[in-house]
Amino acid sequence: YAMLLSLIFLIVLVAAIVGFVFRHEIKTNFESNLDLALKDYNVTADRHSEAVDTIQRTLHCCGVQNYSDWERTEYFSQRGIPRSCCKNQNDCSEEDLKDPNKAKQKVFVDGCFFLVTSTMESKMSIVAGISFGIACFQLIGIILSCCLSRYITNNQYEMV
Template sequence: MSPPSRRLQTKPVITCLKTFLISYSLIFWFTGVILLAVGVWGKVSLEAYFTLASEESTNAPYVLIGTGAIIVIFGLFGCFATCRGSPWMLKLYAMFLTLVFLAELVAGVSGFIFRHEIKANRRHPEDSALLRNSANCSPESLKDLDTAGQEVYTVGCFARVTHVMESNLGIIAGISFGIAFFQLIGIFLSCCLSRYITNNQYEMV
C-alpha cells in the first residue's frame, strides 16, 4: 500500500481531470448537434447541386449526419463513464474519440475535394436547366436568349453555382476540421484519467 500522502495527492488530480472531462463531454455533445445540423443543412440546401459532381462526392453530408448522431450518443456516454470513474469505459471513450477524429478528417477532406471536382467535371447538357433554376445567371450561349426571362444577368450559370458550392463546402470542411482536432483534447483527458484511476486503485491495495 502506498503512503497516505501520495493517495491524497492523486485524488485531487482525479477530481480535476473528471471536472475537465465532463465539461469536455458536454461540449463534445454540443459539437455533435452542430455536425448533425450542418449535415442536414448541406443535404437539404445543396442537394440540387450534387448532380454536378460524381456520386462518391455526395457522401460528405451523410458522413456528417452519421458522425453527428453518434457523437450525441457517445457524448452522453462520456459523461456517464467519467462519473462512474471506470477505466475501461474511459478507454472505450478514448477509442471512440479517435474514430470520430478520423471520420471528421475524412468529411473535411471530402468537402475540399468536392470543391475542386465541380470545376474538373465537364457539364452535361441536362445540367443547363438545373443551373438556370438554381441561380440567377446569364445565358451560356445565344440559343439560351430565346428562353431567357426579362432579366439577363452578366455572370455565367456555371460560374455562379460553382461559387455557391465552393463557399458552402468550404464552411462544411472548415467546421469538420475544427471539430476533428478538438477530439485530441478528449483523447488526452480520457487516457490521463483512466491511468490515474488505475494507479489509484493499485495504491489502495
C-alpha cells in the same frame, strides 16, 4: 470513448484530404451534372428542374456558362429560356424568352457554374476554420479521455 472519438477524427480528416485532392474532379463533375440538368429540364418541376430554377433565381444567373446554353436544350425549342432566368418576372414574356436576341435584355446573362464555384470557394475558409475548431475539441476530448482512463486504471486497486 477515446477510440470512438479518434475514429471519427480520422474519418473527417480523410474526407477533408480526399475533398482537397479531388476538388478539380468535383468541379468538373458538378459542371457536367448542371449541364445534364439543363438538358433534362422540364416544366413538370422535378427535383433537378427545381434545383436549376432555385440556383438561377438565387444567384441571378442563367445556364451553365451563360444564357445561350439554353438554346441547345429541348425545353428552349418548346418554351424558350425558363422564367427563372428573368431579371424582372413581370417584364418577361414567353415571346421574349423564345428569341435569344430579345432575351439577352431580359434575362441574367452570366452562367451559374462560375457563380456557384466562386461562392463555394469563398466560403471554404469559413468551413476550414470551423472544421479546424471542431478538430481541436476532438483532440482535447481524446487526450482528456485517455487521461481519465489512465487515472481510473492507476487507482483501481487503491486501499480504502
